[in-house]
Amino acid sequence: MPVPGPGYAITVRVETPPSSSAAGDLTSAVGRVGGVITALDVVESHTDRVVIDITCNALSAEHVTDITSTLDALPDVAVRKVSDRTFLMHLGGKLEVRSKVALRNRDDLSRAYTPGVARICQAIAANPDDARRLTIKRNTVAVVTDGSAVLGLGNIGPGAALPVMEGKAALFKKFADVDAWPVCLDTQDTEEIIRTVELLAPVYGGINLEDIAAPRCFEIERRLREKLDIPVFHDDQHGTAIVVLGALRNALRVVGKDIGDCRVVVCGVGAAGSAIIRLLLRDKPGDVVAVDIDGIVHQEREGLGDHLQWIAEHTNAEQRTGSLHDALVGADVFIGVSAPNLFGAEQVATMADSAIVFALANPDPEVDPLEAQQHAAVVATGRSDYPNQINNVLAFPGFFRGMLDAQAHSITDSMLLAAADAIADVADGERLNASFIVPSVFDTTVAPAVAEAVRRAAEEG
Numbered sequence: 001m002p003v004p005g006p007g008y009a010i011t012v013r014v015e016t017p018p019s020s021s022a023a024g025d026l027t028s029a030v031g032r033v034g035g036v037i038t039a040l041d042v043v044e045s046h047t048d049r050v051v052i053d054i055t056c057n058a059l060s061a062e063h064v065t066d067i068t069s070t071l072d073a074l075p076d077v078a079v080r081k082v083s084d085r086t087f088l089m090h091l092g093g094k095l096e097v098r099s100k101v102a103l104r105n106r107d108d109l110s111r112a113y114t115p116g117v118a119r120i121c122q123a124i125a126a127n128p129d130d131a132r133r134l135t136i137k138r139n140t141v142a143v144v145t146d147g148s149a150v151l152g153l154g155n156i157g158p159g160a161a162l163p164v165m166e167g168k169a170a171l172f173k174k175f176a177d178v179d180a181w182p183v184c185l186d187t188q189d190t191e192e193i194i195r196t197v198e199l200l201a202p203v204y205g206g207i208n209l210e211d212i213a214a215p216r217c218f219e220i221e222r223r224l225r226e227k228l229d230i231p232v233f234h235d236d237q238h239g240t241a242i243v244v245l246g247a248l249r250n251a252l253r254v255v256g257k258d259i260g261d262c263r264v265v266v267c268g269v270g271a272a273g274s275a276i277i278r279l280l281l282r283d284k285p286g287d288v289v290a291v292d293i294d295g296i297v298h299q300e301r302e303g304l305g306d307h308l309q310w311i312a313e314h315t316n317a318e319q320r321t322g323s324l325h326d327a328l329v330g331a332d333v334f335i336g337v338s339a340p341n342l343f344g345a346e347q348v349a350t351m352a353d354s355a356i357v358f359a360l361a362n363p364d365p366e367v368d369p370l371e372a373q374q375h376a377a378v379v380a381t382g383r384s385d386y387p388n389q390i391n392n393v394l395a396f397p398g399f400f401r402g403m404l405d406a407q408a409h410s411i412t413d414s415m416l417l418a419a420a421d422a423i424a425d426v427a428d429g430e431r432l433n434a435s436f437i438v439p440s441v442f443d444t445t446v447a448p449a450v451a452e453a454v455r456r457a458a459e460e461g
Contacts, residue, residue, distance in 0.1 A: 003385055004036040004057035009085040010064055011055045013043070016077045018050045029074055030056055035067045051080070094166040095181075132205065132407055141180040141400050142204045143168045144197055146188045149213040149236075149271075152362055158184035161211060168210060168235075175447045176397035178404065180208065190216050194223050201228050205404045208396065209234040214270040215307060231403045231411045237275030239392035242399070242416055243438065244276050244335060244358060245283070246423035247390055250437040251378040253428070255354040257332060259285045263352075265331045267291045267324055267366060268338030274307055276335060279416055281314060288315040289331070291324045292338075325350075332356065340364030345371040360390050378434050387435040394423050394438060398447035402454025415457040422446075422453035 016022050023040060030037055035056040044051035054071070058064045064082070072079040101112055110116050124130045132138045147161035148154075165182030172180035185196055193216075197207060207230060209221055217234060224232045233239070252259055264285050266273050269292045277288055290297040290311050297304070298319050299312045320327065328334060328347050333356045336342070340361050348357060348367065357376040359365035365381045372379045380388035399419050403411070426439045426446050439446050 004034065004059050004063070005385060006057055007086060008058040008060060008064060009038070009055065010058060010067070011053050011083045011085060012068055012071060013051060013053050013080040013083075014071055014077055015049055015051050015080055016074075017048065018045070022050060023052070025074060026052065026054055026071065026077070029070050030054065030067055033066045033070050034059065034063065055085070090163055090166075094163075094170050131202070136179065137203060137205050138407075139177075139179050139404055140204050141172060141178055141206045141208050141404075142183045142197070142200065143172075143180050143208045143210055144183045144185065144193075144212075145210045146185050146193060146212055148188050148211070148216075150211045155188075155213065158186050165210060168208070171393050172397050172400065174397075175393065176401035176451065178397060178400050180400075188213075188216075190219055193220055194227070197224055198227055201230060204230060205407075206230050206400050207232045208400070209236075211236065212271075214274075215305065217271050218274070218307060225410060229409050231400075231408050233396070233399065233403075233411060234271065234275075235392055235396050236271040238411070238416055239395045239399070240272040240337065240360075240390075241275040241279040242395040242419045243390050243392055243423060244360075245279055245417070245420040246394075247358065247380055247388065247438045248280075248333065248335075248356070249420065249424040250427055250432055251333075251356045251358075251380070253432060254434050254437060255356065255377045257354065259283050261286050262332035263287045263289065263330065264333040264335060265289045265291060265324075265327045267327075267334065267336040267342065268361075269297065269308060269311060270337070272337040272360075273335075274311065276337065277311060277315065279413065279420075282413055282417060286332075287317045289320055289327045290315050291327050295323050296320050296327050334358065334366075336360055336366035338366060340366065341368075342366040344368070345374045348372050348375040351375070358390060378437060380437065388437050389441070390438065391441050393441045394446055395419055395450065398422070398450025399454050401447060401451035403458060405451065406455045406458035408458040412457070412461075414460075415454050418453040418457040419450045422449040425449065 027037055035058055037056045039055040041053045042050055043053050058067055068079055068082050071077060103109055103112060120134050143165045145161050145165055147156055147158040150156050150161045150164055162182055162184050165184060169180035169182055172178040185193055221232055221234045262285055266277050269290050277290060297308055297312050298316050298321055304312055324342055325347050329350045330352055332352045335358045337360050354377040356378045357372045358380045359367045360382040362382040369379050369381050369386050380390050382390055426449050
């Protein structure tokens with residue numbers, strides 16, 4: 001199922017004798033081992049040799065080795081250098097700080113710094129709310145992590161999490177002109193994280209919690225919301241729930257079903273799954289059945305923690321028991337935020353007619369999308385190489401833009417639902433079909449639409 005992609009893009013510099021077949025021999029060699037060439041450039045040409053840069057996509061680090069070894073094994077061909085284009089992009093980090101004001105002379109310096117800045121400090125001391133108007137607080141978000149649950153990598157720590165948080169900050173700027181900064185904390189103690197964020201909060205207009213393991217993330221988010229006067233958004237929960245709900249609304253439009261008549265199976269009840277369930281319940285589905293590693297969540301199941309107990313009390317009206325496969329029988333919708341390769345086409349076939357399958361585990365979904373398409377009417381994944389990518393970048397930049405513009409102090413379900421509606425509406429209309437239920441992450445109308453919807457919801461209370 002996986003295909004070569006830009007995440008493992010390399011440029012291989014090779015030296016070869018000049019001949020009319022040189023380029024063809026090189027491209028054929030890469031193709032034989034499954035590489036996908038995206039560029040071929042002659043960088044040096046001599047009477048006895050040419051130097052060529054071959055840029056191609058691979059599947060993995062091992063696949064990169066296969067490609068380079070195959071090229072090096074060609075007669076009279078020598079591999080000079082292999083450059084990993086992803087590592088090159090990250091070299092030196094992806095962020096920088098630039099001044100928004102010119103400092104051209106003494107007058108500029110006197111206003112930006114001493115003595116003029118003292119007047120601004122005194123104004124904020126007299127009226128602390130002025131910090132939102134007169135400092136970076138009005139447009140700045142802290143992207144906070146402890147590195148305990150990073151992407152599909154798990155507990156890799158704060159330093160290794162930093163590239164992800166840098167990327168998140170870059171997306172904030174690209175899509176919504178929000179200035180975000182990584183805050184990677186060298187602790188996984190709940191109390192230390194809460195206190196640290198509380199101490200640094202005066203600089204920021206919002207907090208984006210990221211890649212903190214469940215169940216600690218629930219308590220951290222809840223208590224920070226109680227303590228801070230700025231919005232606290234946990235993207236693994238709220239961002240995912242927003243995009244899933246927006247996509248589901250459009251998927252139901254495609255298949256002509258009403259959510260009130262649908263049974264929805266949610267597989268995975270960590271941060272993302274729990275938030276999806278809580279927001280989904282606001283739309284009053286026919287029923288929601290939650291499934292985790294131990295099977296269907298129901299009230300009689302032993303060993304439920306607090307958050308699973310809440311889910312058991314608010315879902316599974318018929319008190320179904322059994323496995324994920326049992327839960328899928330007759331279900332209208334599957335939403336997976338769990339683990340790869342949990343079921344196949346035969347289980348999708350047991351679902352209701354015109355079934356909807358959101359298999360969002362990354363990089364490998366719960367079911368092969370091609371298998372799911374044999375029986376499901378609408379299929380979505382978290383991957384960029386299939387239609388209907390459910391990606392949080394559709395939500396969080398515009399969501400924070402709207403909160404910052406409204407100078408919001410907290411987040412409400414109304415704001416989350418407004419964001420989901422905005423995403424759905426961008427993809428609605430004549431373009432809506434089974435392969436297009438959410439807009440592209442590069443659709444420049446998405447973030448402004450989400451921002452406006454969130455701003456209105458915030459101002460309406």
